[in-house]
Amino acid sequence: MPDESVGLKQKQILFCITGSIAAYKVCEIIRLLRKEGAVVQVMMTDAAQKFVGPATFAALTGREVLTELFPVSPKAGLEHIELSLEEDAIVVAPATANVICxxxxxxxxxxxTTTLSVCEQPTLFVPAMNSRMWQNPATAEAVTKLRARGIKVLNPEHGPLASLHEGEGRLPAAGKILNAIRELFNIPQPLRGKQVLVTAGPTREALDPVRYISNRSSGRMGYAIAESARDMGAEVTLIAGPTALPDVPEVMLKPVVSAQDMAVAVAETITTIHPDFIFMAAAVSDYTLENPKTEKIKRGTDDLRLSLSPTTDILRSIRGTSDAIIVAFALETENGEAEARRKMETKDTDFIVLNYANEEGAGFEVPTNRVVIFSKNGEKLEIPKDRKDRIAREIIRFVLNHKSAGHYRASKK
Ligand SMILES: Cc1cc2nc3c(=O)[nH]c(=O)nc-3n(C[C@H](O)[C@H](O)[C@H](O)COP(=O)(O)O)c2cc1C
Structure with missing residues (x-):
């Protein structure tokens, strides 16, 4: 049953580590799983413990690491049998040629291996080995057998191996492994293989070395979009102004400060990742001080007049530079719908998400929002007040459901 509402939260994962040089790399994967709310139980082979000590994984998971089939002080129950009932899924990473065979x-x-022979949960093997071991007919046959039984075995990646030779045998990238784990739980991946660019947060326009003009954006809505897109399988780049939010695991963060920084970062990112979708959730300053003072402005008795000039209109500036589906955000205080539609029209975006600055529990600085999303084709969805993570998922779903309505610029995918 698809269960995207909670992602990997509360999922019980048995993580078996075997004796590959890549064992150190799974520390990061386990850290990411825990950050996403999964409950991880680590089990290690003797060979695995020669590469990384159990203490590292005990600290990363907050649980004792299981290593012995015959512990010195056996518990009343049989641990490998208990695990076959308790865990939701099993990941073997890195998986040696030995454990696969x-x-x-x-x-x-x-x-x-005793636990693997007992457990029937969805299981993923993530091989990492020398390319010759991977190509060994015994390994290849074992992989085919496991796959035929419905067990998922990722292909290792091509690249420099521990031996410094090039070949197929590297542990796949963390994002790939995490997406494969999500697949074990049938978490839908409609954005798999897609590049998504998200902007978030406020910008700061310097007045002098210590003062700036900014706005009350917390960045929460953009961060929630980035996280949801990641959970749906996308590779996400997040360009964010200054926020107090923690980084989003697996999301490439590009921090910026001013509107001009953001304009440059967006243009550069478009040329490097060629995004399929762009979500412009940042609250970019419309005006900036052209020549901020290089020294702190002193208190005086006269009025201080600042002359502000318009910043680069990022939405307009990227027009024609990308084939992406563009989703803009409009934060309005009055005439919301008319303003949002006007913005979508004049800035030539495919969708616009309207939210209100002057409504309790919506807009800036709060964990909830209420939005209305419009497509260029005239479709509209009102999403009632809810947590920003759930709103983010609804926005992405609406975009995916209406992106092929045939009203995009000719070059659109
Ligand atoms: C330095 C070193 C690195 C190794 N790296 C790998 C590896 O990446 N993949 C692999 O399949 N075996 C590797 N091996 C061999 C395994 O550790 C060996 O086959 C062991 O018996 C695996 O036991 P296990 O599957 O019970 O963990 C390596 C051995 C050594 C000494």
């Missing part, structure tokens, strides 16, 4: 042959001679 043993699992395919039903060998159960240590805690990891």
């Amino acid at each position: 043993k699992a395919a042959g039903g060998v159960a001679d240590d805690l990891v």
